[in-house]
Structure formats: C-alpha cells, structure tokens
Amino acid sequence: MAVRIAFETIAVHGYPGRLQRVSAHTNVELARYQPIVSQTTSIVVFVFFAMPYMGNSVALYVGTVICFSPILLDRVAHRLPKHPGVAKLIPQGLAKWAYIIFSGIVAGKLLAHWVSDPTQSIRLGFLLLPLPLIAIAVLEYFVADDEDDEESSSRQTSVWMWRLTGTAVVVACVYVTVAGI
Numbered sequence: 001m002a003v004r005i006a007f008e009t010i011a012v013h014g015y016p017g018r019l020q021r022v023s024a025h026t027n028v029e030l031a032r033y034q035p036i037v038s039q040t041t042s043i044v045v046f047v048f049f050a051m052p053y054m055g056n057s058v059a060l061y062v063g064t065v066i067c068f069s070p071i072l073l074d075r076v077a078h079r080l081p082k083h084p085g086v087a088k089l090i091p092q093g094l095a096k097w098a099y100i101i102f103s104g105i106v107a108g109k110l111l112a113h114w115v116s117d118p119t120q121s122i123r124l125g126f127l128l129l130p131l132p133l134i135a136i137a138v139l140e141y142f143v144a145d146d147e148d149d150e151e152s153s154s155r156q157t158s159v160w161m162w163r164l165t166g167t168a169v170v171v172a173c174v175y176v177t178v179a180g181i
Helices: 002-014 015-024 034-054 060-077 093-114 116-128 131-142 143-179
Strands: none
Touching: 002 015, 002 060, 034 116, 060 116, 060 131, 093 116, 093 131, 093 143
C-alpha cells in the first residue's frame, strides 16, 4: 500500500501533464442505480460475514435492518422534517464516542446479567448494542442545516473547558475499558 501511494505521489508531481490528459474535466454523474447497487452490496457482504456467528435467524435480518437504517434513511433524508434545537441534543466529538462506549458497556453488562444462554446473548447483543450509535446517526437527519454552523461557532468560545473535559472523558473511557467495569 505504501509503495502504491509513493508511486502515485511521484506520478502526480512528476508528470502533471499526463495526469491532466487522463483526468475527467467535467462533473461525472453517477447512474441513478449506482447508490442502490452499492448499498445492496454492503448489506449482502455484512450478512455474509455475520451469518456464521448469528446463523440464519430472524435476529440476523432484524439486526441488519437496524444497522443499515441510517444508510437507508439517507435516500429520503431531504424529505424528513428539520427541527430547531435537535443539534443541542446530539453529543459531538469525544462526548459522542464516550456516550457510545459507556452505553455499550452498560448494555453489555445488563445483557450478561439478564441473559444466561450464550446463543441468545449473542443474538440480543447484535440487536441492542448498536442502538446508541444508530440513535445518534438517525437524530442527525433531523438537524437543520444552519444549526450545524451555529453549534460549531458557539462551541469554539470555551475551547479549553472542552479540552480539559475531553481529557477526563478519555481517561474515564480507558479506565472503564481496561478495568472491565
């Protein structure tokens, strides 16, 4: 991979005229069916690799729908209503990943406590553990476009507070992950 990148870099810098001749000069428009084929291929590959662990069960197919719901919603995202204030509910950056890690750990512990059958635990975990991440991804479709800009500018005012809080969150995530709490 590194050799390929090195050769491509040499080609771009050493032979710009040749690159100019072979590059497209207009906006290349994708066929209407290309995103559908791409998403279908992703789903089929996902099911192919998950089937040995999950078996050919309802949980596999429901979990696949759950995992791919944000991608499938992308096709109709422009028609979804945009609500003011939704951006404030969605954690951003490190807080988002801390939320996902902590909610995954809590859900995993509850699942291990309530379900004793390993096969059932795997199936329920496959259905329940991705829900926090998917909830955030789905909520992002309801954020107004201009709201993203306002949120990012208001968050820049207290950079050091966010950095210190972020450091504490990283330390807490590492501790929880390593200690196995």
